[in-house]
Amino acid sequence: MTPRQKALVDYHRDLAAFAVTKADTVFVILDLEDREGYAMAKELSPQTAEKRNIIAEQGSIPAFTLTLPRAQANKLLDHGWPGAKHIPAAGPELVPIMLVSDGRCMCLFVRRS
Numbered sequence: 001m002t003p004r005q006k007a008l009v010d011y012h013r014d015l016a017a018f019a020v021t022k023a024d025t026v027f028v029i030l031d032l033e034d035r036e037g038y039a040m041a042k043e044l045s046p047q048t049a050e051k052r053n054i055i056a057e058q059g060s061i062p063a064f065t066l067t068l069p070r071a072q073a074n075k076l077l078d079h080g081w082p083g084a085k086h087i088p089a090a091g092p093e094l095v096p097i098m099l100v101s102d103g104r105c106m107c108l109f110v111r112r113s
Contacts, residue, residue: 004031005101008061009110016095017112019067026073026087031101032062036080040064040100073098073107081105 001009008029016027030037032052041048041064048064055062068076074086076098087107090096094109 001106002102004061005099005106008063008099008101009097009108011061012063012065012097013095013110014113015065016097016110019065020095023089023092024070025067026070026096026098026107028066028068028073028098029100030064030066031099032064034101034103036103036105037064037100068098070096077105077107 008031012027012029020027030041032038032041032048032055038048038052044066045051045064051064052062070087070089073096077084077086084105084107087096087098090109093112095112097108097110099106099108
């Protein structure tokens with residue numbers, strides 16, 4: 001994991017724990033300075049370019065976040081990263097996170113605080 005990717009996960013860790021309340025939900029972080037992440041966010045929100053610039057001007061790493069059902073997150077993996085392993089079910093003490101950054105898609109689990 002690069003320092004940038006670690007910073008994105010660390011920054012959004014509490015939000016992820018708050019947003020993921022159902023067992024089969026994945027918290028997704030799209031890095032807006034990554035080509036794939038930006039393209040995905042732009043599809044979801046046309047104002048992404050404006051938001052990216054405002055966030056960057058404030059000194060933060062621009063990102064777009066959302067939650068997806070685990071089945072939908074796994075379909076996204078199949079579509080964009082066909083060799084990736086599917087996200088398994090997690091226990092209530094873990095939060096699944098999908099991070100699209102630096103030309104890659106990573107899936108990881110973080111412990112709830």
